[in-house]
Each structure stands twice: as C-alpha cells, then as structure tokens.
Amino acid sequence: MTKLQKETIYDIAQRAGASASTVSAALNGSWKKRRIAKSTAERIIAIAAEQGYSANLQARALRTSRSGLVALLIPEYNRFFSNIAQTFSAEVRARNQCPVIISTARIPEEERKTVSDLAAWSIDAIFFVGSVAPEDLSRHCAEAEIPHVFIDQPCDIAPSVVTDNRTGANVLTREILLSMVRLGGVGDTPRETIYFLGGDRTLPSTRNRVAGFSEALYAHVGRVDPEQIIAETYDLDVATRSIKALYERLGGLPRGLFINSDSVFEGALRFLATLPEEELRACAFGCFDYEPFGQLLRFPVHMMRQRHRMLVERAFALLGSENAPILEQVNPELYRATLR
Amino acid sequence: MTKLQKETIYDIAQRAGASASTVSAALNGSWKKRRIAKSTAERIIAIAAEQGYSANLQARALRTSRSGLVALLIPEYNRFFSNIAQTFSAEVRARNQCPVIISTARIPEEERKTVSDLAAWSIDAIFFVGSVAPEDLSRHCAEAEIPHVFIDQPCDIAPSVVTDNRTGANVLTREILLSMVRLGGVGDTPRETIYFLGGDRTLPSTRNRVAGFSEALYAHVGRVDPEQIIAETYDLDVATRSIKALYERLGGLPRGLFINSDSVFEGALRFLATLPEEELRACAFGCFDYEPFGQLLRFPVHMMRQRHRMLVERAFALLGSENAPILEQVNPELYRATLR
DNA sequence: TTGTTATGCAACATCGATTGTGCATCATCG
C-alpha cells in the first residue's frame, strides 16, 4: 500500500505502459464507449486496485462540473431534522454520492451564503428542509442551475414535499378535544378551552396547522378566538416564556394544549416540569411531532409523527421534475397517548 | 446579477483590464505579498463584487490541494451526536470553512470507505466521534496526510478528546447509591442491588464507565458481582430486551439502574413505560448522557451530561498537534434528579 | 493490389485558480 494521495492516472499509466487517457477511460467505466480493449482495461483496473488508487475528485469535478455532492440544509439538529438527515444520508450514499449536511440556524442570510458556497462547489443537488425563504433560495439555485427540492416547507416555484399539516393538525386537534371531553369538555371560560402554542405564522406549515386546528375546533364548538393561537416562533426559550405567561394569565393550565413541533415541546416542558402532577393531568396535550420520550412523561401526550422516510424518498423522486412547482403531501401518523 | 456559475477570473480580468493572475491575487488576499497596487486590487474587488463572482472551489482545491472542507464522522444522529454536530458546524463555519457531517452507522467498513472518499476530496481535517476502530482509521488518515482528531472514543496513536468517563461514572453511581439509600439501601438479594445496563465493553468509553461504576459500588458495599454489568451493545432494541429480561429474571426492577447512553435510555424506556408507576419509583435511575425529557418522566433520573461544546473546542485545539497520541479528558456535569 | 472500414490507443486541449519567474518602469545613490 503506497501513499493514498499521490497516485494519479499518470502514475498508473506508466506502470501499465498506457496513456493517461486510456487509464482514465478504463477506470471511469467509459472504456467500452472509447473502444479500449477489454484486456487493457482489466489490466489497468487491476493495477489501480493494487496501488490503492482513488481519483482526485476535485480534478474530476473541475473537468465535468459535477461534484457528486448532494446537500441537505436544515435549520438545526432537533429530533425531526436529525431523522431527516439520517435517511437522507443513507439515500445519497445508496446512489454512490456524498451527502453533505449543513445547518443554517433559520438565518436567511446564512442560507443564501450557504447556497452560494455550494454552488461554488458545483453541488449536484440541494435539499432544503424547513427553509425560511424558499422562493429566494430557489431563484439562486435556478441561476446556478442546481436541481433542488423543498421538504417540510413548500416553495411556490419549485418541487416540494410536505407533511399534510392541515389534515394532520385537524386529526390531532380532534384527538385532544376527545381527551378534553373526559376532563370536562370545552367550556366558556379561557381555562376550559384549548390553545395552540408555538411555530411561526409567517410560514406555510404553521399556517396550515393553525388552519387544521381551527377547523377542528370550530366543528366542535362553533367558534375560535384568535387569542387561542400563540404562534410567533419556533424558538425554544420563547416557548418556555409563552406557556408560563399563558399559565399566569389564565391562573392555571388550559384544558387542552396543541404544541407545535418538538422544539416547542421541549421549551414548554421546562415550565411544565415545575408544575404538580394533578395540574398536568388536568390538561390534554397534543404535540405535532414525534418524540419517543413524550410517551413516557408524567402525563399523556398525543403525538403526530411526520414520516421522514417517506418525505425524503418522495423528495428524491421529485428531483427530476425540475422547476415544476409540484406540491406533494405526505400524511403524518397519529400516536395516541395511552392512559395510565 | 449575471450567471452565478460562469464568471471566472479571466472574465473579471478582461473587465478590469488586468491579467488573471492579478485578479486571482486581488481576490484571494495575497495581493499585498504579490506587490499589487492597492488601487488595482480595490478596483478588481469592486468589479468582482458587482458581478457576483465566486471562485470555483474545485479549481482552487485542485491547485492548492486544500479543499476548505472539514468532516465530522458520527455513528448516528442521536441527541449527543447531534449536539456535537451542531457545535462542530458552528465552529467550522466560524473558521470560514465548510462543515461536512456524515454518519456511518457504526459500520467499520463504512467508516473506512468514507475516509477514502474524503481523502479523494482533499479534505482538510477529519473529526471522528465514537469510532469503532480508531487506530485503523488513524493510519488511513496518516497515509493520506489528513489531520484528524478523535472525540468520545480515544485513539492510541492520535490526539483524542474524551469525556472523563471513569470519574463521571463514579460520581453518577454514587448519586444513584445515595438515592437507593432512601429506598432501603443496597441489600443482599439481587433485587436490592444496582445494575449497569448498555454500552459496548470492547470500547474504551464503556470500559471506563464500568470501571467508575465498579469502584463506586465497591467503595460502598465492598463487592461487585460481574452479573451486575450488562454491557454488550449500544443497540436500542437490544436494550429493550435486556431490561425486560433482567426484570423477569429478578421478578421486578432492581433497586438501582445505571443506564449507559441516551440510546440505551430510549430503548429501556420502551419497556419501562409498560410498568406501573410505583415500581418505577422504587428504583433509582441514572443515565450517562443528558436527555432534556429525562427530567420530566414519571420517575426521577439522574443524568450525566457530556460537555459537547468543550469536547469540540478542545478537539479543534488538538488538531495542530498532529500524530501526538495526546489524550485529553473533559469532565461531564451531573444533573441531579429533583424529587417530586 | 488498392481502397475502405473497424479497431486500439496516444496526443493534446481543457476545466479555473494559483504561483514562480521575468520584464518593464521608476526611484535612489554614488
């Protein structure tokens, strides 16, 4: 085994008594098209293997302007996005390409800069998950001719795969309402109603979840108060403060709580953890996202699980349909809390 | 705004009425060393900015054989590794480089292949987290002259940063024992003792945790039975089966349980969730890893939090000290379960 | 035997940025 780095097609060519172009053709598989004798190709391949040769990918990418890199941009590493990252990795590697995962912390400026960087790398494709400004990013990619897909947050001008948030939220809300009935049902005072907590109303996913929530609630009691919806941000710390403020304003927990996303869940729990168990059990919880530990808390929580595997698979399928603003929806799965 | 892709230094050179080499120097900051007039450099930089120029990184990497890419290899995306990934990303970007995060599923073959791939990309450095076969990987990197560091699992022949597992486990075990005292203390029957669950004994981190566990236990009761240590794998499903088997063998939960890692925690909880609350509260739990939801379960759990920020920072600091088998330890933080 | 097509491979230009070298121009000094 010699130096992994230094060996080039020229070195191999010398050893094999052939030219560099022949070696190149033999090694990248194009030898058949280039009318290289099978025996020659096999000899070269054997020598390369023996020498532990591996092509300089920069050189190849420079020449072909295709890098073999596929990127995934995520806002952060929470459970949902990590799951996406995991299946994305597997999927890319299965295609013999190299997955590159980058988190951009929900900062639009950072997202744009990252796209520029990736373009400079001649990236083959970009998957955006939970992007803040999809259209802007899509235009950037289009300019650089980079195939791209949006997951979780749709884009008006590019293929997108999203969870069916509206239906999902509707189902989850109905489930919470069902639990609330056992706790006394939806009443007239603020404390006897359900609240929607967390998320960013300016984003389509949150808007759709709010819509599903509202529909289910309206169908149940015939009215929805805008005050019941608290959706300014996904920020974890803000979630902690929001639930605390709500608790103080109402003089206790409401009878139902729709928690939007796992990060909000985590933030809210920081406050909830300080409450006595009776209070927690007097509120019906639902969370739009799945968190395994959620099933094991001191109080029951319904959860809506987004099917990350399916989302990623469909996204790959849509990669071909470039620039077509297709919107594909994947329905999430309800995990009903078992009463204890 | 023109095509993001096509603009090269030659185009800029034409516009500026200068040569490509001058443009190159102006744009990459080496113009001072190359005695380019400040006025010329500024003019070129202005034109480049106006044209939205960005350098072709393949070409640069090909020439300089440095890619600006820094890789992080993790086994999977659990909470601990995701945290590492998050701080790693930030750290790399702060250095104006591009983070590449790849999960290799604890498969040695996959790890080796990934290192080869990365070498072919002229990767600038590799951070290995929780690697299965550190020495082998280190040799590969050394051959390709890639700076590298190991986090979480040490390597005998390369710089490593790990949690002080032994001390951490000792402290955590003592805390569990303390809780056990309130539950009746350590007695003579199997059900009145403490068990160590999960992890892989062939790995140094688990070995050290077992050592710390044993020392604390020995100091407390003067003996340790090998049967008290169940550490064959980090696998989540196996953890579920192990705890179930233990429960059935003992005819109930033991009085204390040391859970090794968050994935084992998650696996064990699948079974624990099926038990009535009284049984859970009759056992003192400790987990070597921090899981925010862990503080909010139906029973108290002490947790030992690994300081991922510090681990990553120290790893960067050690990158320079190439090939020196330095072992740096970072002590974890105890999160005492509050009784409810 | 000559002309034609097929086969197998080497030469060479190319991708875009970097960098060693060299050639002007201008200032400085004895």
Add this chain to the structure above:
DNA sequence: CGATGATGCACAATCGATGTTGCATAACAA
C-alpha cells in the same frame, strides 16, 4: 550618468481527470 533596487504587473506552467481528434495498424471488400 550608469548601476542598483524597489515596484507593479503579465506570462506561463502547473494541479489531475476528461474527451475530442487523429494516427497508426488490422481486417475486409473490390
């Protein structure tokens, strides 16, 4: 005034792989 040195920049050779072009030789037909 010629020698010396600093200044500002252009030229051209790389880095390693790809693919087009073209030159041999062989195979075949006329």
